Amino acid sequence: MAPSSEYTARHLSVLEGLEAVRKRPGMYIGSTDSRGLMHCLWEIIDNSVDEALAGHGQNITVILHADGSVEVHDDGRGIPVDAEPKTGLSGVEVVFTKLHAGGKFGGGSYTASGGLHGVGASVVNALSARLDVQVDRGGKTYQMSFRRGEPGRFADGSKPSPTAKFAPFVDSSRLEVVGSAKRGVTGTRIRYWADRQIFTPDAKFSYEELQARARQTSFLVPGLRLTLRDERALPGTDGVVEEVFQHDGGISEFAEFLAIDHGVTDVWRLQGSGRFKESVPVLDEQGHSRITEIERDCEVDIALRWGIGYDTTVKSFVNIIATPKGGTHQAGFEQALLKTFRKAVESNARKLKAGNDKLEKDDVFAGLTAVLTVRLAEPQFEGQTKEILGTSAVRAIVAKVVETQIQARLSSPARGDKAQAALLLEKVVAEMKSRVSARVHKETQRRKNALETSSMPTKLADCRIDDSDRSELFIVEGDSALGTAKLARSSDYQALLPIRGKILNVQKASVGDMLSNAECAALIQVVGAGSGRSFQLDAARYGKVILMTDADVDGAHIRTLLLTLFFRYMRPLVDAGRVFAAVPPLHRVEILNAGSKANETVYTYSDQELHRLLATLEREGKRYKEPIQRYKGLGEMDAGQLAETTMDPRHRTLRRVRIQEAEAAERVFDLLMGSDVAPRKDFIVAGAASLDRERIDA
Known part of the structure; x- marks a missing residue:
């Protein structure tokens, strides 16, 4: 059977990788509900953040359009527009159509980045009914459009739409120049419409999640200005919603923001670095993969403080990407913190009246608010969703930084540090005693x-x-x-x-x-x-x-x-x-009944309720016993009254x-x-x- 005119060799070469993404999107974005939809947006935003993290650009704008599309602007260097030597395609097309391709490979562009697998932009493109990208670079504005990952042109009317007539490129793709950019102005603008053939009907962008992520990112990249604009006019909003996030204090300010209780200590900042060797497959000039040992740097930056409460908040990040399920960096942090405090309590056992009981993790982490960040090139994650860091060498590096610097804090002779260390050790020992006491109590x-x-x-x-x-x-x-x-x-x-x-x-x-x-x-x-x-x-x-x-x-x-x-x-x-x-009740009103009929008792629970009752009785011509009894306390009631009004489940109000x-x-x-x-x-x-x-x- 002859192939259709739209199904050409060109079509095959572009979609050979992206078709796999469309068939099994869960492998790349976790799910096809709202979580997967938001994950696609994080992939695009994180690429812009990586530019800012590398020192190129300070502004990112995210717009949720009323038509269901989302737009991300940045003032980074702009995606390369020149031809990539191996494929002969423009840098823009390579980034958006080729899996495992982009600036995260080879070490030439980013030493530490949020996106590391090189699949983010191409996966979003594959799962979009339409994606438009504009790049300002070299005094020109370049543009390219895609439908479900395939490059071509849309015949738009008054405004862009994913349902507009589409003509795919057949012989070769063209990155078109659509305008001029001011001298020195660079950046990238991406707008895409998620493909409703892939995502569930109820999948939608959450402004609250976007807001939380933007705030978090602004803490992690000091000086970055993130603007959010929601034009969907959702119920409960006054039409267009716009917010700007910028925090110059970094993760110290983040720890203060996350803490909800009064502090036992100030925010302590722990910083350090380490080197480790890692064996990774590297392609040689002939395209053969060889296992090569590479030396890498790992930078550690932690902000932490203890409060009077017992709730624990620990946020961990790798290259500004959140790792909500932890990983080797968090394991090293927890291990070192427990080890250091055990040593400190053992050496001050008599002063602290600690006894022979041993500290556990919960004792040390009670009331702790911490932001843990590590930066390294090509970290290993468990899955594309990057929720758990797997690089094993990071554990020892983080543990060494934490152990050395916490120990220095706890033994510091400076007056302020000494006072805070004493309060903190007292708190930790009190938590241990509380745990032991509760366990003994539960057993007996x-x-x-x-x-x-x-x-x-x-x-x-x-x-x-x-x-x-x-x-x-x-x-x-x-x-x-x-x-x-x-x-x-x-x-x-x-x-x-x-x-x-x-x-x-x-x-x-x-x-x-x-x-x-x-x-x-x-x-x-x-x-x-x-x-x-x-x-x-x-x-x-x-x-x-x-x-x-x-x-x-x-x-x-x-x-x-x-x-x-x-x-x-x-x-x-x-x-x-x-x-x-x-x-x-506050009042007891005894309504007088004529003849032998027993008097009626009514209880009221506020002055307003009493006034309403008295007004009703006056209208109905009924009399009541004076003075009205006003209860000052529970002790003024007799047992029958207390049972009837406050304790008997049949009559009481709780x-x-x-x-x-x-x-x-x-x-x-x-x-x-x-x-x-x-x-x-x-x-x-x-x-x-x-x-x-x-x-x-x-």
């Missing part, structure tokens, strides 16, 4: 029934059932409320723990202070699931934890202190929706405490309960006018 803790002795605090009035899903723990304010609550509860499944006044503000206190505080320690012991990193949700002794405080300002303050404790040290309980706030946005919640807790007074003062001054003075118990 058993649910006690009425016939057994209990290791629980004596003030705990426990329930009888062993089923943690059905049981409830009420944390009540004061002994007076405890007495009434004991009579009001259902002792089968409702337990009571009284707390005395306002507990420790754990947002400002250290882990050691929290563990030594009697009220906090009792709460953690009663919940029975540990604290901080060692908290295990499955081990919690109660299905619901209910904070039952007075309906006044002091009660709200105590509830906030309790929530701060749960948020910082038992957060999985909050995340699981198992922490509640009881809603006791407010579930949820964390929709953990970082936002952290900022609110820090504002209300943290050690920085000035923002809290501003908050109080701003809200003073709206405060109801009658709610203040003074």
Whole structure:
């Protein structure tokens, strides 16, 4: 059968590699959903970033067009437009149609780059319904267009479209000159339409992901200016959205940005380098592959700081490409950090009262925020998506840099460094003690029934059932409320723990202070699931934890202190929706009924609700007993009233405490309960006018 006029030898030579990409796109971009779509965009952006990283260009612009296409501009050197000797094709066509071809090979253009396999641009081209590239170079503007990887011309109307009539080049390709560029101006502009034959119908570009990646890149390449422009007019936006990212502080500024808690240390910067030998296949002049030993350089740059919290954030990068699943560089970092701290704690064991227990990784990494970057030529990755670094020699180089410089920091005689090192070692040892204590507690803790002795605090009035899903723990304010609550509860499944006044503000206190505080320690012991990193949700002794405080300002303050404790040290309980706030009533209104009919009792939970009720009674001509009872605290209710309004599941109202946005919640807790007074003062001054003075118990 004769080939069609569109299926020529020229067509075959161009598409022989790219057809494989179209048949198995997952091998190159991971998936064909939104993740794969975004990965294609990262490939194009990373090529522009590599130019900036090499010192050529400072500006990159990314535009998400309303027609579904995306455009990337840079002011780098521009893709080469002269003919490549081996193929006779222009540099532009080689980059966009040949796999494993580009400036990342041979070491002539980039010593360290994000794209390293040379397939990024050609893969994006193969998976695009249309791709247009313009290059400013040598005073001219060159242009070339492709349809699904094949070069040719589109017969566009008023605006470019992937559905416009397309004429492929048959004999030879032509890189056309379409204009002139100002003297000294260079750069590349790429616009492409993702092929909907390849990608799933719901695949779309995520502005939030793009925003996060642009911010991250601007930290990693100081001085780079990244502009994002979204012209899709998505719901919830005011039409066109445009943002500019530029950070001159580098990864030190990145570590500060990522940290969400107060610092125990300043940001420490660790920098160093090392050399290693690697055997790689190299093509000789005859095109034969020979194993050759090459010496390479590896530069290490790390910014890290410890905060008062226990969450860990470690971001690792190779040549500014994120490696979310780590690799040899992260393994070397973790290994050296643990080894160095173990030595430091062992040599100061008596001073730190560390005992014979050994530090573990979680103890050292609690509260750590770190940005780890390495730069080297031709790193080995596991797969094209570059999520794990595989170059084995990098582990030892990173470990040596970290071990040497952390050791110097911890033993530095400088006053500032010495104070921070002491605080940090105390924190690490406190984390170790907390972990050991939680493990011992977990091993010895058993649910006690009425016939057994209990290791629980004596003030705990426990329930009888062993089923943690059905049981409830009420944390009540004061002994007076405890007495009434004991009579009001259902002792089968409702337990009571009284707390005395306002507990420790754990947002400002250290882990050691929290563990030594009697009220906090009792709460953690009663919940029975540990604290901080060692908290295990499955081990919690109660299905619901209910904070039952007075309906006044002091009660709200105590509830906030309790929530701060749960948020910082038992957060999985909050995340699981198992922490509640009881809603006791503010008023009790007894409606008088004529004759022998019993009077009716109505409870109201706010002043507004009371006013509405009284207005309704007045309209209906009903009388009520005066004075109206106003509850100042839980202790003023009798057992029947407390059960009916606050404790009986059939009548009570509970407010579930949820964390929709953990970082936002952290900022609110820090504002209300943290050690920085000035923002809290501003908050109080701003809200003073709206405060109801009658709610203040003074």
